[in-house]
Amino acid sequence: MLDKAKRIPVAVVLAPVLAVLLALIVGSAFILTVGESPFSAYKVLLQESFGSMRGFATTLQRATPLMFTGLAVAFAFRAGLFNIGAEGQLYIGAFAAAWVGFTFTGLPKIIHLPLAVMAGMIGGAIWAAVPGLLKAKFGIHEVINSIMMNYIAYFLTDWLVTGPFQGSTMIPETKRVAASATLSRLMPPTRLTTALYIAFAAAAVMYFLMWRTKLGYEIRAVGLNPTAAEYGGINVAKITVAAMAISGALAGLAGTEQILGLNNRFIQRFSPDLGFMGVAVALLGKNHPVGIILAAVLFGALQTGAAAMDRLTSVPRELITILQGVIIFFVAAEYLFTRFMKSKGEA
Amino acid sequence: MAIVLEMKGITKQFPGVLANDRISFDVEEGEIHALVGENGSGKSTLMSILYGLYRADAGEIHVRGQRVQINEPRDAINLKIGMVFQHFMLVEPLTVAENIVLGSEIKRGPFLDYDRAVAEVERLSESYGLKIDPRAKIQDLSVGLQQRVEILKALYRGAEILILDEPTAVLTPQEVDDLMEVMHNLRAKGTSIIFITHKIREVLAISDRVTVLRRGKKVGTKATADTNPQDLAEMMVGREVLLQVEKDEAKPGEDVLEVRDLVVKDSRGAYKVNGVSLTVRRGEILGIAGVEGNGQTELVECLAGLIHPESGQVFLGGKDITDWPPLRIKQAGLGYVPEDRHRRGLVLDYSIADNLILGLHTEAPFRKRFGVQDFKAIRDNAGKLVEAFDIRPPYPHQPARKLSGGNQQKVVVAREFDRNPELLICAQPTRGVDIGAIEFIHQQVVAQRDRGAAVLLVSAELDEILSLSDRIAVMYNGKIVAVLPREEADEHKLGFLMLGGRLEDYKAGGGNNVAG
Incomplete structure (x- = not known):
């Protein structure tokens, strides 16, 4: 029996690794078509993203927001909810953090920074709680609502940064946040900040909450079998709203990191689809905090290496987008594969 | 040939x-x-x-x-x-x-x-x-x-x-x-x-x-x-089986469950329970016989707080529990084996141990301060129940999905019976369960009655109703059409009533039957 208990995690770990390896092989074919050696291209990629402390720091810096959005999507997913609105929650969280950052100047950092971070989480939480509530109260599917909430977030922040909160320039962005609200850099000149620690802490909190507490027990029960959860005295509506809100808070942290750690102001439509990338990260990371950190680092490394590969070889940086897509394809295929194996095994 | x-x-x-x-x-x-x-x-x-x-x-x-x-x-x-x-x-x-x-x-x-x-x-x-x-x-x-x-x-x-x-x-x-x-x-x-x-x-x-x-x-x-x-x-x-449940005469006490004029609609808005009144006393088993789909499911789900009634009242131990949420009713003394263990009774992907605390997970000893779960208590509970209820294979960390139907049902039964509830509702307790487990579950139901629980048994199996019940109510078209003492019921009579026949019109076949 013990060996069986151990066998499951092996498969869980092996499958994503396999997906990545297969993606690299498929990527090789593309590299060959532009007349480059896959080995040298991948070597450049690896060297750039992991070969030096500086490169590694950049990898981690790019991975940080993906850790937050990955955790956000995974948290909702455990409750059986597909939060595709992480992008909008990220924008609202980012704006809330920026607003606290440039409004409450003159506070000491020890108060101002946590306040701004809290604001980012609350902003994201509120934005996600709306589709949660609509699902719980009226049964409206969260995918539809969270997508629509994305658009509301885009246009709301568009208006905010071109209207009431536009900075002094003609550029659509807010004022700079006060220095007392910025995250400290860990390794200048790289832009890696203490947000990385917050991401690790968020992953640890998610693990603890999900697998060590009553709330986590209830969230997972709702995700696996809502009718049985209801029978077991769990308030499914309350759990739905709570899980969405926590998911949104995590997405809000991604936006917060972009403001307080990277841009130091809210720039219109700043996010390169970090919220949607979170879906891919969660999928590859098997909705587990540790897996999500690793998946985020992988995606961060691909992005870091992309520029160098573009510069030093004839492989265009778009290869990275292909790789990301193929990874997701194989992870999705793996779900089909395991289901296939299961039906064979039970036969 | x-x-x-x-x-x-x-x-x-x-x-x-x-x-x-x-x-x-x-x-x-x-x-x-x-x-x-x-x-x-x-x-x-x-x-x-x-x-x-x-x-x-x-x-x-x-x-x-x-x-x-x-x-x-x-x-x-x-x-x-x-x-x-x-x-x-x-x-x-x-x-x-x-x-x-x-x-x-x-x-x-x-x-x-x-x-x-x-x-x-x-x-x-x-x-x-x-x-x-x-x-x-x-x-x-x-x-x-x-x-x-x-x-x-x-x-x-x-x-x-x-x-x-x-x-x-x-x-x-x-x-x-x-x-x-x-x-x-x-x-x-x-x-x-x-x-x-x-x-x-x-x-x-x-x-x-x-x-x-x-x-x-x-x-x-x-x-x-x-x-x-x-x-x-x-x-x-592969061994001797008790097909007939051995039990002593019931010694009923005071009313534990009282239902007054209950009316319940299903999710599509159709009236499924049309004014049901009944009582179940301490130390007796009331069996509800009926062709499936005559409102038994909705009646039971309403008693457990899973569906809200249109009108009527439910009392548990004298307290008006109408419209209470499921958890509060459980805490007030309800044990409930639902008719569909896959849909209601179990989270199949949860371990046996986690399933054994479903509905109890909000309280001590399974919940410590700050909402943290006590894994030692959860493990100990599982170890105890797996042994007491002979759940096989006896591995509490295994997902419930891997168990046979009979053993899955034993998990539900173990969880609901072990708390010694005031009121025990068993809906189709042996559906899809093999003979060995049926025998075991029947014995446990009788043991709960003898301990002093009020038991409400709903079953589509007439055999089960006849061998376990002390009183038998027949449900037809959302109503209780008759309540008979066990001695006055037989398969024929129940079958007649289950199809909408009226007790007054029943012609006793064997002569033993006394129309009441």
């Missing part, structure tokens, strides 16, 4: 389990041969081999004296073997005739000749005495009639050997009677039927011979006339 089918030394190995171990089995022309055994005894595997769904590792199949190879269902169909599965394979929006001819359509040019298909189905249903409207849509038919369509489908393809895989599992008692009649008609026409079941009653009621399997091995084949329930149960389980 001539032997039409013979399976010799069939062996099938699955990873970790020998599903069929040198099983030999034969069927005569025009006989109903019951194939019985508990879950996992290998009867479905054997029939799947016969129908070409699996291939045997060893053994031979002879049909009408010829040795044959059956590699896929098409081979079986060509040999005039038909199979009706538990889960129907019908296209719901299409009509009966369209479903029956599907795959071997009567065509006129490139199109289906619908009128001829209808005529063909009518001819078939006439000759076998299987009444059906060929133009009805499948989705409008009852489960019993859908099954009839499946049987006709097999006959349309020329089946002379018909395999019925647990056909009665999905049927109401009336539909079971109809099916038995159909089987009689088929036998009279010379069709051979292999009847898979684990209900001894049905074996005795209809079969000519019976073959018992246990753990992949054949225990024996007997003429049904030469056997009896006790004998069959022992062959199936």
Whole structure:
């Protein structure tokens, strides 16, 4: 029996690794078509993203927001909810953090920074709680609502940064946040900040909450079998709203990191689809905090290496987008594969 | 009589389990041969081999004296073997005739000749005495009639050997009677039927011979006339089984559950419970008999707080619990075994240990300060209950999904009974559970009664109602139409009431019955 208990995690770990390896092989074919050696291209990629402390720091810096959005999507997913609105929650969280950052100047950092971070989480939480509530109260599917909430977030922040909160320039962005609200850099000149620690802490909190507490027990029960959860005295509506809100808070942290750690102001439509990338990260990371950190680092490394590969070889940086897509394809295929194996095994 | 089918030394190995171990089995022309055994005894595997769904590792199949190879269902169909599965394979929006001819359509040019298909189905249903409207849509038919369509489908393809895989599992008692009649008609026409079941009653009621399997091995084949329930149960389980529940006279105390004029709608807004009033006293078992779908499900779900009533009141131990949320009702002393353990009773992907605290997880000892779970308490609880309720295999960390139906039900029973509830509601407590576990669960229900619980038992199995209940209420069309002391109830009378008959109109058959 013990060996069986151990066998499951092996498969869980092996499958994503396999997906990545297969993606690299498929990527090789593309590299060959532009007349480059896959080995040298991948070597450049690896060297750039992991070969030096500086490169590694950049990898981690790019991975940080993906850790937050990955955790956000995974948290909702455990409750059986597909939060595709992480992008909008990220924008609202980012704006809330920026607003606290440039409004409450003159506070000491020890108060101002946590306040701004809290604001980012609350902003994201509120934005996600709306589709949660609509699902719980009226049964409206969260995918539809969270997508629509994305658009509301885009246009709301568009208006905010071109209207009431536009900075002094003609550029659509807010004022700079006060220095007392910025995250400290860990390794200048790289832009890696203490947000990385917050991401690790968020992953640890998610693990603890999900697998060590009553709330986590209830969230997972709702995700696996809502009718049985209801029978077991769990308030499914309350759990739905709570899980969405926590998911949104995590997405809000991604936006917060972009403001307080990277841009130091809210720039219109700043996010390169970090919220949607979170879906891919969660999928590859098997909705587990540790897996999500690793998946985020992988995606961060691909992005870091992309520029160098573009510069030093004839492989265009778009290869990275292909790789990301193929990874997701194989992870999705793996779900089909395991289901296939299961039906064979039970036969 | 001539032997039409013979399976010799069939062996099938699955990873970790020998599903069929040198099983030999034969069927005569025009006989109903019951194939019985508990879950996992290998009867479905054997029939799947016969129908070409699996291939045997060893053994031979002879049909009408010829040795044959059956590699896929098409081979079986060509040999005039038909199979009706538990889960129907019908296209719901299409009509009966369209479903029956599907795959071997009567065509006129490139199109289906619908009128001829209808005529063909009518001819078939006439000759076998299987009444059906060929133009009805499948989705409008009852489960019993859908099954009839499946049987006709097999006959349309020329089946002379018909395999019925647990056909009665999905049927109401009336539909079971109809099916038995159909089987009689088929036998009279010379069709051979292999009847898979684990209900001894049905074996005795209809079969000519019976073959018992246990753990992949054949225990024996007997003429049904030469056997009896006790004998069959022992062959199936491998030890002596108490078919009759032993219990003392009930010593009822005060009212624990009181229901007043309860009205409940289902999720589609149809009235399912139309003014039910009843009481259950401490130390008694009140059985609710009734054909399924007469409001029992909604009544029970409402008592557990899972559906809100339209009107009426529910009292538990004198407290008005109407409209309380499920958790509060549980904490007020309800133990509840739901009728559908997969939908309600278990989170199948949770471990046995986690399932054993569902509904108790909000309180000590499983919850410590700050909402943190106490894993030692959860483990200890699981260890204790797995042993006390003989849950097998005894590995608390294993997902509930991996357990057999009987053991899954034991997990639910263990959780709900161990708390010694004031009121215990058991809905279909032994559905899809094998005989050994049925015996165990019945004993536990009686033990709860003797401890002083008020027990409300809802079951579609009249046997279960009659052997456990101290009083019996009959539910029909959302109402309790009669409440009888156990001594005044028998199968006949209950059957009459369950179909909407009035107690005043009942003519006692045996003379013992006193209309009350």
